[in-house]
Amino acid sequence: MSENFIRKDDRAAVYYLPDVRRDTLAAAAKKAHLKVVQVETTPGMKSAELLKKLGKTLDFPGWYGANFDALNDCLSDPDCLPAKGIVLLIVGSAHLHKSDPEGLSTLIEVFQSAGSELRRHGTALWVLIDSKACGVGELPLA
Secondary structure (H helix, E strand, C coil): CCHHHHCCHHHCCEEECCHHHHHHHHHHHHHCCCEEEEEECCCCCCHHHHHHHHHHHCCCCCCCCCCHHHHHHHHHCHHHCCCCEEEEEEECHHHHHHHCHHHHHHHHHHHHHHHHHHHHCCCEEEEEECCCCCCCEECCCC
């Protein structure tokens, strides 16, 4: 993983990242002073459970309602995230794809929307999932 790629905030988006590249990406992100957060899904997990887990892991404010609208509000608000940006690794996304494919699709849409909004504020939101999903390309090498 090129450290220069992760520094290009305008390229921050939702990508598929194969497991074999995760450690390299995490190291590059830390060198770029981005916060790296990993959230794991489990077999049978539904999006509602993942939304709660995201809120706790990302330390969202007390008003976070663990729903897609609240997730979008928190992720779109630069005050809820580190100033430079964040790399969110979703591990086990195949579990969610199997147990709640519509939820995964909506989650990806929220990540994409929030990422677009944050770019306007100069904050990067990189969301990397570990399984292929419709509308999500693979993270480029450079």
